[in-house]
Amino acid sequence: MEQLEYPDFKIWSERKQWFENELDKKQHPLANYLISDQASALLVELQACFCLGAFISAIIISVSIIDAQLRETESLDNKINTAELLKRFYSGNEIDWLRKLRNRYVHVNITQQSLSIDDQYNSRELMENNAKKSVNMVFQALFQSPGT
Template sequence: MITGLKFISSQTHSKRGQWIQRLLDDSLDKNSANLHDMNLTPHATALLGEAVNSFCGGNWVATIILVQAVLDVELATNEFLDGAYVNELRTGKNFVWLRNRRNRLLHADISIHSITEADIFDDDRNLEIEARKSLKLVITGLTRLTF
């Protein structure tokens, strides 16, 4: 039998979705904004949608990994971005944190503790905080590109 599956109540799922909606609305200064309002590339929009679904489902590690992928895709493929701002997104303290965190989650390194199934369950609250931070960084960071 598979163990470790998370049960998320519809109320919890809805509360998380409302948090993202407020974040998106505030970032775009628009009521009832959607991901397409961010004017990202289709690839980045699709990955961000998956990140949002992962977040609402309480899948924190997947959220962090997907959010960094959104940033990578958008910066690599959107030819209309301002170079100075792209540099800020790539080298800013919080964005470096996100990239490093994603790398620690994905890549095994004998000198650094790799994430385990036990870590995912024992550190759920901290992982949720990191997932929220990741989404906030990318949504607020990439919505600045629409202005």
């Protein structure tokens, strides 16, 4: 299992470069952004998880980052539930896909298993692609309101 081994420097570097390139592409070079302090702190954790190949963790933390960003900079509401927050304040597409994927990983359904140990071996490419998509959704949330 790749994620349990000492990270391969080449793979780790490629993932780090991809992450940083995507981050740079999503920002307008002349804009200022209001970024949640908690979202910024969690972004470091997201990059570490992604680079190490902890893709499920990256997906789970992505929703936490988006929630922190939107709650602190867009809604200013601690009481709104996450599903409603994402629906009302996230300006990109497929946020419900990410929320539901995260929920399948976090909340077990005893009648319909969403994750097994086999997935750690047989679904790595899918997990990585889903993690990349979730990372880009985080960047969308962080940079959706330039000039704030």
